[in-house]
Amino acid sequence: MNLIILTLTFYLxxxxxxxxxxxxxxxxxxxxxxxxKASFPRIPSGQNGxxxxxxxxxxxxxxxxxxxxxxxxxxxxxxxxxxxxxxxxTARGKLVWTKYGFQRGISIQGxxxxxxxxxxxxxxxxxxxxxxxxxxxxxxxxxxxxxxxFRLVSNEKRFLGFKQNGETKLxxxxxxxxxxxxxxxxxxxx
Numbered sequence: 001m002n003l004i005i006l007t008l009t010f011y012l013x014x015x016x017x018x019x020x021x022x023x024x025x026x027x028x029x030x031x032x033x034x035x036x037k038a039s040f041p042r043i044p045s046g047q048n049g050x051x052x053x054x055x056x057x058x059x060x061x062x063x064x065x066x067x068x069x070x071x072x073x074x075x076x077x078x079x080x081x082x083x084x085x086x087x088x089x090t091a092r093g094k095l096v097w098t099k100y101g102f103q104r105g106i107s108i109q110g111x112x113x114x115x116x117x118x119x120x121x122x123x124x125x126x127x128x129x130x131x132x133x134x135x136x137x138x139x140x141x142x143x144x145x146x147x148x149x150f151r152l153v154s155n156e157k158r159f160l161g162f163k164q165n166g167e168t169k170l171x172x173x174x175x176x177x178x179x180x181x182x183x184x185x186x187x188x189x190x
Contacts, residue, residue, distance in 0.1 A: 051090050052091045053088045053090040054090075054188075055188040057080050057085055057188065058087060058183045058184070058185055059186065061182040061183070061184070062076070062180045063164060065079070067087065067183075068084045069109075069110030069127065071113040071115055071127070089106055089107070090107045091105070091106055092107055093133075093137070103140075106137070107138070109131075115127040116130075119171045123172040124168070138151060149183070150183070155171070159181045161181040
């Protein structure tokens, strides 16, 4: 009976996360098959506890520009040719069940500045050189309209957003349906 429940739980988890893992013949390694929906770039979750980084650009709908992270400022007023527009999105920690389904925390780091995008207790977006799990970890969600939103893991009501002038918007004044929070992610292939 326990084997049946375990098997059903395993297959249910595969359906929910839309990623299936099959062992290769005579190998201890596993092969990951991507989802059939190829219209949205996905950050593979890997195995629990393994951090996976991907270079990406974040386009903000509200400004029509890309996010730029330098060592001391973050804004959404640059073009994709700017080297500081390239970010490292890293899937961190274990896969957890939230009300939005299975998710992993995502950290956003400037590729060249090596600073993390964080949000403090008042909802203000800041940059930190050292990663902080409470302040620098976001859940990424893909919406039906094709846009991504980044929600702070430690506070579900705070979203990463940018005003029309490119400045960051306070996290508690940004909601998932605001244009300020809608982003398009372009994964950079090297």
